[in-house]
Amino acid sequence: MKKIDIFKKLRSSGLRPTKQRVEIAKFLFERDKTFHFTIESLDKLLAKKTTSRFALATIYNTVHAFKNAGHLSEVDVRGKKTYFDTNITNHHHFYDNETLELIDIDASEVVIQKIPKAPNGKKIKNVEVFINLKN
Amino acid sequence: MKKIDIFKKLRSSGLRPTKQRVEIAKFLFERDKTFHFTIESLDKLLAKKTTSRFALATIYNTVHAFKNAGHLSEVDVRGKKTYFDTNITNHHHFYDNETLELIDIDASEVVIQKIPKAPNGKKIKNVEVFINLKN
DNA sequence: ATTCTAGTTTATAATTATTCTAAAGAGAAA
DNA sequence: TTTCTCTTTAGAATAATTATAAACTAGAAT
Known part of the structure; x- marks a missing residue:
């Protein structure tokens, strides 16, 4: 850059x-x-x-x-501190609960087949998939 | 109860x-x-x-x-306060960014077709789907 | 280039959520 | 009951974040 x-x-x-x-x-x-x-x-x-x-x-x-x-x-990460990401494309995350590290997951790696429709007059803004890891 | x-x-x-x-x-x-x-x-x-x-x-x-x-x-909710849920079954959430309200989504309402495998020696603990809402 | 002004940086104070502490209070066992 | 340990409580301590106010620059105007 x-x-x-x-x-x-x-x-x-x-x-x-x-x-x-x-x-x-x-x-x-x-x-x-x-x-x-x-x-x-x-x-x-x-x-x-x-x-x-x-x-x-x-x-x-x-x-x-x-x-x-x-x-x-x-x-979004459970915990006190706020995490930021320089990756602003639509994507998801692994979160390693041991090392407290975030790992990117490309949007293409996750395919959602079924999702509920938004309630009343609301619209879906985005869908975040967060995968917690353990050892 | x-x-x-x-x-x-x-x-x-x-x-x-x-x-x-x-x-x-x-x-x-x-x-x-x-x-x-x-x-x-x-x-x-x-x-x-x-x-x-x-x-x-x-x-x-x-x-x-x-x-x-x-x-x-x-x-997990973006923001300062920690939210708790008396629903301890495996499920997901809508989050209304206007009212700051959480709405449950039953696990059966979300079907994920494809998911990446966990890195190196890690295992997947759980998968959370978080759907942000807008008006 | 020099000056001026609005926007910036900085140290520090204030705020907010959460956790800790120490003293007073309440269950449980003898 | 009497003791002993676990609890509650108010307030202090901590940690992340935001606000403040004075000193300081970038960029425009001169």
Whole structure:
């Protein structure tokens, strides 16, 4: 991913490309594989990877702006921390309850044959399949 | 559900049947339909329904003891609060993002045709289907 | 280039959900 | 009853997240 794309992601999220934001965006999006993180893990990774210092609030704000703009998705995981995913395509997850790790499942790997119709005046927004793993 | 069953539920959860615990158990299990709640909503409902006073810690402890004993299940919902479900059979959920309400889906209503196999030495513990609703 | 202004970063405080603690209270056994 | 252990309770502690306010920049206007 080129720097120009990073700027696009920032602008489309309503964010001015500041030093911190560019570093966060590059860290999140300039990679081959998608990945999962929590605010805490991202904070630690950024601290290792870069020389800049980041206030937690900045990370929260930036990540949420990306999420609201659709550049990141949020994953439901039992537990206190919120997980984010740079994979924003329609897909599903394994969750390893031992290592607390998320593993992507491509949408094509799951085929649902039957699903109930939405109640009263509601519509189905999306279907998430979450597969818990044990040893 | 008779009182004797309430006592069984408490005993099997490693809890002595004290006044507070009996009231919580009766409120949760002496009903026809299963239902969903958070600690906060349960606290309010108990305050309305009964004359006893309950410390939040007591509700947390009792609910978690029931959960650990398998008399309640925990449901993943995006958001801060933890939802519990008195329906402990294998089933799925609609989640109404407007009203923040959970709606049960019977396991028979969902048929999954294809699912990936678990990675390396892992096994599949369970599969949760979560259907987000919009208006 | 310099200045100006609105948007940002940061440290810290506030908030919210949850868990812990220590003292007072209540079952159960002798 | 009397003791002993388990409970309840109020409030403190913890942890994730959000809000605040002052110091600081990016980008526009000059």
